Amino acid sequence: AQTVxxxxxxxxxxxxxxxxxxxxxxxxxxxxxLFWYKQPxxxxxxLVIRQEAYKQQNATENRFSxxxxxxxxxxxxxxxxxxxxxxxxxxxxxxxxxxxxxxxYGKLTFGQGTILTVHP
Amino acid sequence: xxxxxxxxxxxxxxxxxSVAFWCNPISGHATLYWYQxxxxxxxxxxxxxxxxxxxxxxxxxxxxxxxxxxxxxxxTLKIQPAKLEDSAVYLCASSxxxxxxxxxxxxxxxx
Numbered sequence: 317a318q319t320v321x322x323x324x325x326x327x328x329x330x331x332x333x334x335x336x337x338x339x340x341x342x343x344x345x346x347x348x349x350l351f352w353y354k355q356p357x358x359x360x361x362x363l364v365i366r367q368e369a370y371k372q373q374n375a376t377e378n379r380f381s382x383x384x385x386x387x388x389x390x391x392x393x394x395x396x397x398x399x400x401x402x403x404x405x406x407x408x409x410x411x412x413x414x415x416x417x418x419x420x421y422g423k424l425t426f427g428q429g430t431i432l433t434v435h436p
Numbered sequence: 437x438x439x440x441x442x443x444x445x446x447x448x449x450x451x452x453x454s455v456a457f458w459c460n461p462i463s464g465h466a467t468l469y470w471y472q473x474x475x476x477x478x479x480x481x482x483x484x485x486x487x488x489x490x491x492x493x494x495x496x497x498x499x500x501x502x503x504x505x506x507x508x509x510x511x512t513l514k515i516q517p518a519k520l521e522d523s524a525v526y527l528c529a530s531s532x533x534x535x536x537x538x539x540x541x542x543x544x545x546x547x
Contacts, residue, residue, distance in 0.1 A: 320478075349534060353538075358540065359525055359527075359540055359541045359543070360538065360539075360540050360541075361479075361527065361529075361538035361541075362538075363535060363536075363537075366534075366535065407478050407479075409478075411534075423469065423481040423484055423492055424469075424471075424479070424481070424529075424536060425481075426478030426479050426480070427478055428476075428477060428478055429476075429477070429478050
């Protein structure tokens with residue numbers, strides 16, 4: 317079974333600075349997806365960024381980027397120019413790729429989460 | 437595009453009572469998931485539907501939890517009887533293919 321580990325229960329950053337959240341995972345599969353989700357106090361889980369394992373290029377979405385190291389099974393999230401609205405719980409998640417009838421589906425396995433605090 | 441809808445948002449019950457949660461996924465999404473998120477932890481999958489068929493219910497406590505997806509659209513998750521350890525947020529998500537879209541969740545408190 318796949319496992320996802322986030323070793324930083326809490327992180328803090330000053331507004332406008334950069335912070336990196338760590339994530340490692342364990343799998344024997346070669347094809348999978350990795351995600352970072354943001355969960356503010358409202359509980360709405362919001363997708364931040366996605367990485368396909370077969371792509372060597374690291375994904376980026378505006379101020380958010382990842383450092384994907386497939387051999388090391390590491391998937392860290394970098395937030396640049398941090399904003400007060402970035403404060404939330406961040407979850408790293410793994411998804412297997414199962415294909416049946418042309419449809420890809422698979423459950424998400426989440427890490428324990430990292431609480432990010434942004435100081436003004 | 438309307439998001440995933442869930443109701444109720446909050447529910448407080450006594451142990452041994454029953455409770456039901458409702459989820460309306462995004463229109464056209466074939467896959468629907470129910471996750472349980474205990475305070476301070478990441479969500480854990482309870483059950484996954486593909487249209488109206490169950491794909492994965494390996495972590496669903498079947499002696500007390502049940503779920504159905506009517507006509508491959510709406511879904512209900514039921515707990516009967518509830519235990520103290522069922523206190524959690526129950527998240528519903530739907531997916532067209534690779535990305536999952538989450539609802540706002542239902543916070544259940546069992547006293």
